[in-house]
Amino acid sequence: MTHLPVLLEEQDLAGALEWLETQPPYxxxxxxxRMDAVESVITFRLLDKDRALEVFEELDPVDQQQxxxxxxxxxxxxxxxxxxxxxxxxxxxxxxxxxxxxxxxGLSAHERQMTAALLGYPEGSVGRYMTPETVALQQDxxxxxxxxxxxxxxxxxxxxxTLPVVDAGRRLTGIVELRELVLSEPRAMVxxxxxxxxxxxxxxxxxxxxxxxxxxTNVLDLPVVDSEERLVGLLTSDDAFEVIEAxxxxxxxxxxxxxxxxxxxxxxxxxxxxxxxxxxxxxLMVAATLTVSVTQMFEDELNEVTQLALFVPLxxxxxxxxxxxxxxxxxxxxxxxxxxxxxxxxxxxxxCRTGLLLGCMLAVVGLFVGALFVGWDIASVVAVTLVVxxxxxxxxxxxxxxxxxxxxxxxxxxxxxxxxxxxxATGLVIYFTTAKIVLGV
Amino acid sequence: MTHLPVLLEEQDLAGALEWLETQPPYxxxxxxxRMDAVESVITFRLLDKDRALEVFEELDPVDQQQxxxxxxxxxxxxxxxxxxxxxxxxxxxxxxxxxxxxxxxGLSAHERQMTAALLGYPEGSVGRYMTPETVALQQDxxxxxxxxxxxxxxxxxxxxxTLPVVDAGRRLTGIVELRELVLSEPRAMVxxxxxxxxxxxxxxxxxxxxxxxxxxTNVLDLPVVDSEERLVGLLTSDDAFEVIEAxxxxxxxxxxxxxxxxxxxxxxxxxxxxxxxxxxxxxLMVAATLTVSVTQMFEDELNEVTQLALFVPLxxxxxxxxxxxxxxxxxxxxxxxxxxxxxxxxxxxxxCRTGLLLGCMLAVVGLFVGALFVGWDIASVVAVTLVVxxxxxxxxxxxxxxxxxxxxxxxxxxxxxxxxxxxxATGLVIYFTTAKIVLGV
Numbered sequence: 083m084t085h086l087p088v089l090l091e092e093q094d095l096a097g098a099l100e101w102l103e104t105q106p107p108y109x110x111x112x113x114x115x116r117m118d119a120v121e122s123v124i125t126f127r128l129l130d131k132d133r134a135l136e137v138f139e140e141l142d143p144v145d146q147q148q149x150x151x152x153x154x155x156x157x158x159x160x161x162x163x164x165x166x167x168x169x170x171x172x173x174x175x176x177x178x179x180x181x182x183x184x185x186x187x188g189l190s191a192h193e194r195q196m197t198a199a200l201l202g203y204p205e206g207s208v209g210r211y212m213t214p215e216t217v218a219l220q221q222d223x224x225x226x227x228x229x230x231x232x233x234x235x236x237x238x239x240x241x242x243x244t245l246p247v248v249d250a251g252r253r254l255t256g257i258v259e260l261r262e263l264v265l266s267e268p269r270a271m272v273x274x275x276x277x278x279x280x281x282x283x284x285x286x287x288x289x290x291x292x293x294x295x296x297x298x299t300n301v302l303d304l305p306v307v308d309s310e311e312r313l314v315g316l317l318t319s320d321d322a323f324e325v326i327e328a329x330x331x332x333x334x335x336x337x338x339x340x341x342x343x344x345x346x347x348x349x350x351x352x353x354x355x356x357x358x359x360x361x362x363x364x365x366l367m368v369a370a371t372l373t374v375s376v377t378q379m380f381e382d383e384l385n386e387v388t389q390l391a392l393f394v395p396l397x398x399x400x401x402x403x404x405x406x407x408x409x410x411x412x413x414x415x416x417x418x419x420x421x422x423x424x425x426x427x428x429x430x431x432x433x434c435r436t437g438l439l440l441g442c443m444l445a446v447v448g449l450f451v452g453a454l455f456v457g458w459d460i461a462s463v464v465a466v467t468l469v470v471x472x473x474x475x476x477x478x479x480x481x482x483x484x485x486x487x488x489x490x491x492x493x494x495x496x497x498x499x500x501x502x503x504x505x506x507a508t509g510l511v512i513y514f515t516t517a518k519i520v521l522g523v
Numbered sequence: 524m525t526h527l528p529v530l531l532e533e534q535d536l537a538g539a540l541e542w543l544e545t546q547p548p549y550x551x552x553x554x555x556x557r558m559d560a561v562e563s564v565i566t567f568r569l570l571d572k573d574r575a576l577e578v579f580e581e582l583d584p585v586d587q588q589q590x591x592x593x594x595x596x597x598x599x600x601x602x603x604x605x606x607x608x609x610x611x612x613x614x615x616x617x618x619x620x621x622x623x624x625x626x627x628x629g630l631s632a633h634e635r636q637m638t639a640a641l642l643g644y645p646e647g648s649v650g651r652y653m654t655p656e657t658v659a660l661q662q663d664x665x666x667x668x669x670x671x672x673x674x675x676x677x678x679x680x681x682x683x684x685t686l687p688v689v690d691a692g693r694r695l696t697g698i699v700e701l702r703e704l705v706l707s708e709p710r711a712m713v714x715x716x717x718x719x720x721x722x723x724x725x726x727x728x729x730x731x732x733x734x735x736x737x738x739x740t741n742v743l744d745l746p747v748v749d750s751e752e753r754l755v756g757l758l759t760s761d762d763a764f765e766v767i768e769a770x771x772x773x774x775x776x777x778x779x780x781x782x783x784x785x786x787x788x789x790x791x792x793x794x795x796x797x798x799x800x801x802x803x804x805x806x807l808m809v810a811a812t813l814t815v816s817v818t819q820m821f822e823d824e825l826n827e828v829t830q831l832a833l834f835v836p837l838x839x840x841x842x843x844x845x846x847x848x849x850x851x852x853x854x855x856x857x858x859x860x861x862x863x864x865x866x867x868x869x870x871x872x873x874x875c876r877t878g879l880l881l882g883c884m885l886a887v888v889g890l891f892v893g894a895l896f897v898g899w900d901i902a903s904v905v906a907v908t909l910v911v912x913x914x915x916x917x918x919x920x921x922x923x924x925x926x927x928x929x930x931x932x933x934x935x936x937x938x939x940x941x942x943x944x945x946x947x948a949t950g951l952v953i954y955f956t957t958a959k960i961v962l963g964v
Binding site for chain 2: 106108112115116140229232233236237241242243260261264265281297298299300302319320323326327330331333334335337338339340343346347348352353355356359360362363364366367368370371373374375377378381384385388391392393394395396398399400402403404406407409410411412413414415418419420421425428432435436439440443444447448451455498499502503506507510
């Protein structure tokens with residue numbers, strides 16, 4: 083059980099200091115992320131200098147920014163100077179102009195230059211997430227010489243486990259792992275250990291694609307090059323992990339018809355939380371007026387057989403669920419690379435059969451439920467509708483994410499609610515039309 | 524564009540061989556995962572021995588097993604002997620008894636022992652994913668001596684970047700990174716470089732928790748100990764990544780009311796695809812019969828004001844969407860550790876206000892939509908219902924995942940469809956009751 087917020091509320095500073103001393107940096111960062119602006123700055127100021135830096139590195143960009151705004155110049159400069167260039171660039175991206183200026187002004191020339199370079203890459207690109215601080219090797223070194231280079235320049239680099247190998251023009255020719263160097267004879271040649279044509283990325287590529295490539299190829303770090311194949315940095319696995327986690331969080335939020343929160347769930351305001359949700363909710367409600375029109379179209383049939391109204395929520399609910407399952411499966415399969423847009427026809431065929439099979443199973447149950455409440459005639463309408471609605475919803479749900487991707491829209495915006503709303507209106511048409519045919523109303 | 528399936532279909536072996544030679548192992552594995560059993564074995568047999576092993580390592584357990592079933596004894600033994608012990612254990616877990624026996628019989632005594640040890644840990648535990656092949660150091664070595672140990676024993680180990688430090692009883696006392704060793708003077712003492720009390724896990728802990736801890740603490744590898752704090756292995760980042768990816772895929776599937784597919788989306792059969800979806804679909808449909816009962820309860824009101832039926836899909840749809848947003852946000856926040864079960868009351872308060880705010884915004888639009896179709900009296904019923912339904916749905920949606928976790932159920936089973944179905948029935952009660960009060964029917 084955590085006590086920090088309680089200790090702060092009771093103004094028990096000695097207790098708070100003791101708590102902070104016994105906790106690891108990530109746990110402190112976790113508490114700070116849950117606090118409001120004032121509490122988080124107070125907590126942060128209680129940390130001694132070294133711990134402060136460690137905790138600061140664990141925080142998300144928004145929280146880092148909040149803390150910087152509350153610090154005096156010297157402490158501010160110390161923190162900012164010690165951040166990794168890629169973390170700094172990402173924080174600056176989201177900071178208000180005032181804070182950004184203060185950050186850049188506080189930096190040494192070398193650090194400022196690196197940060198400016200990273201900020202030159204487009205948002206969401208590999209360039210924003212890579213570390214420019216690498217130890218690059220020349221191919222004609224011996225292992226012993228290479229290890230000497232690593233020893234001399236390694237302290238500056240974010241990682242020394244993956245060592246890019248470059249030619250005289252700084253063009254990437256391969257990579258060598260520190261593991262290989264350490265396990266080889268000092269007189270062996272680096273050129274014999276180089277992995278040529280390793281997986282790599284352009285700095286302007288989408289960071290998510292590069293991170294997924296790292297997952298597929300199981301590499302620790304991915305070399306990043308510019309448009310002329312010159313080495314500009316390394317994408318490390320922890321940054322790749324962060325990219326994928328953020329992309330998954332975004333997918334998950336969009337799948338439920340919302341945008342991702344910009345910050346920690348527990349510290350975001352109710353107003354901001356509503357803002358990320360209201361747009362889709364509003365759009366979908368307006369789209370749902372289609373169901374009002376459809377029901378109005380069939381008002382005569384509904385007045386004649388009022389019991390038809392009983393099954394409307396069940397039928398459109400089931401159709402929506404079936405469509406949501408298919409859409410979610412397709413979005414995830416696209417995200418992890420199992421499905422490509424060229425698979426469109428195969429996915430349609432697959433989901434259509436799956437939907438038919440599911441619809442038939444549900445129809446058996448639906449028939450008896452219907453018979454229980456009303457009678458065999460309406461029950462048979464319900465059963466037939468279930469088969470058609472499931473096949474239709476699965477097909478639409480499975481297909482739309484692929485179509486979205488073809489149109490270069492994020493497939494995840496084809497959310498479960500969107501498919502549900504779409505299927506609701508068509509489901510009503512299917513239901514009432516089946517009723518007209520079967521019952522002859 | 525890939526040509527392999529086309530080449531195989533046309534029986535163009537020379538073309539297929541050329542394609543296989545030019546592609547990296549992960550791309551070949553990707554193609555194999557999309558194939559049926561016969562095609563995948565044919566493709567695999569076309570690979571030369573070294574490439575075959577590389578490709579094999581990239582495959583998922585189910586696909587590995589499929590290929591093993593199609594191989595003759597010698598090739599079989601070679602492949603299995605070279606797998607990492609943790610990959611082998613995971614494949615065996617899913618293999619039929621016949622294959623599992625053949626695998627164990629084909630192993631050398633040393634490998635068999637390691638695999639058996641991993642299989643002794645419960646499913647989904649850290650023990651199933653860790654590598655037992657580590658290079659452990661003693662604290663009293665110099666850096667030079669430590670590097671000598673790494674050189675001698677490193678070739679066997681899955682990673683040498685994180686070196687666990689143990690005492691005479693093999694109890695873990697800390698870790699030292701290879702980076703530190705390489706960058707230090709050979710005469711420095713390992714004891715001065717050790718990070719004591721590093722993040723660690725028990726072999727019986729849930730693998731997902733350990734992997735999330737690695738994310739939070741940004742460590743490359745996590746030392747794993749037994750119940751007596753003795754070192755038993757390391758959880759490497761690529762395995763942690765795999766664990767989190769699988770957990771996220773499971774969450775995503777469950778959120779849409781389905782179980783995760785056991786294998787690649789494009790190669791799983793329609794029958795299996797239906798099986799992972801039918802259970803929830805069926806349960807939810809049966810639960811949805813509640814909406815039939817509720818509508819029946821209010822049949823008199825519905826007969827009196829038939830226009831009320833027009834707005835049923837729109838209202839329960841919007842309520843469902845709002846609940847789904849809240850549930851999805853809560854499930855994700857729980858998964859990444861932003862929300863804890865002890866936050867229950869704060870989450871209720873947060874989601875209730877968010878829902879009210881959203882409901883008020885939607886009510887304004889709903890009022891005009893309603894007036895457009897019917898008239899101000901029913902429109903005002905629609906507006907009031909929207910406010911109440913959104914507040915209620917958000918609260919239920921945000922709370923249920925936390926309650927599930929308290930009851931030790933996977934929060935992700937509180938799927939969007941489940942919340943939707945729940946909110947459908949209560950939404951109808953809210954709607955018809957509001958109508959009774961406002962319209963006085």
